[in-house]
Amino acid sequence: MTDRPETDAVTAGRDDSRSLSPAVWPSTVWSSNGLDATKASATALRSDEFYGRYSNPTVGQFERAVAHLEGAESAVAFGSGMGALASVVLTFCGTGSHIVAQDSLYGGTYSFLDGPCRRFSIDVTFVDAKTPGAFAGAVIPGKTMLVIAETPSNPLLDIIDLDELGAIKGPFTLVDSTLGTPLGQRPLQHGVDLVMHSATKGIGGHNDAMIGVLAGEKDLIDAIWQYSVLHGASASPYDAHNALRGIKTLDVRTARQSSSALSLAESLAKHPAVSVVHYPMLASHPQHELARRQMRQGGSVLSFEVRGGVSAARTLVDTLSLARPATSFGGPETLVCHPATSTHVGMPPELLARIGVTDSLLRVSVGLEHHDDILNDLIKTLS
């Protein structure tokens, strides 16, 4: 890893092949040289050229690229971000284990921790992680196996102090860095154990790859890999190929999106029809200084509340002409979603109210269109 992310994005995962585009290996199975060779593959750690659920050369190249960008010893890919999250939890937790997680996070992550985890008698404590010391204070020595943070958080752009998280010893610490992207922040450098991405978002960057990834120390990633082979949420080589292509342009895309997102956030913050804007690089963001310390750029996602409640939010979404109503983020097209009725619909209403996912909140994934066009579309609709 160099200190030039622009170059790293282009060279990450490069192997000694002369092909500039990575090869797609669709094979799910490789022939072996007899029983002993098969047994060696079946029992080896991260065996390659054996069976697609264990590894795949294209997926392996994607894993090496992400490890490189994160400054990690190793990485392992999954069929989605949720596949990555479920695999970490089920690698390290069992009946009677305890997890500490922030209360303001992606609705799917919350629902997994609050639903299947509790059903398996894995106890979960949700904390308001903006309160200093909240994560460490909820750790139960000997019982807490994982501390899970998401920064910036979806959809409120809360920022978690990575140094504070990295200082927690005992349980493994995990950061969902999807909104940050590997070029926007490096949680492992702050002492965090594992970094996770839904690479479906900014890393893939074109809305055509469903893939998740975890990076960290080799021993930890090997342990997760051993479980993941049984869990079966393996990444597809086609998605890995698309995500590898996405990495090459990740820096230019996120630089452009971050700059457009900041100018949109500044304009929205001045608009009389908007009551609050959440974007970490906005000077008024309550954790702006922390964001500047640990993030290289603000990212493609912002959220804001329109005055007039759900009917104003609905009118806005219905009248947009350039931006598309859709739930994902990090792609070329500007997307707008209403978290309370989509990404966060499974969370209890009282929790949504407490963390600030109101009926008036809209999330914007700022795309690659000219920033004036994005701005005009939203502002015209708000007026």
Ligand SMILES: Cc1ncc(COP(=O)(O)O)c(C=O)c1O
């Ligand atoms: C922050 C965050 N983490 C994880 C996920 C889950 O990723 P995937 O949809 O790839 O399973 C999402 C999905 O929106 C997300 O926003």
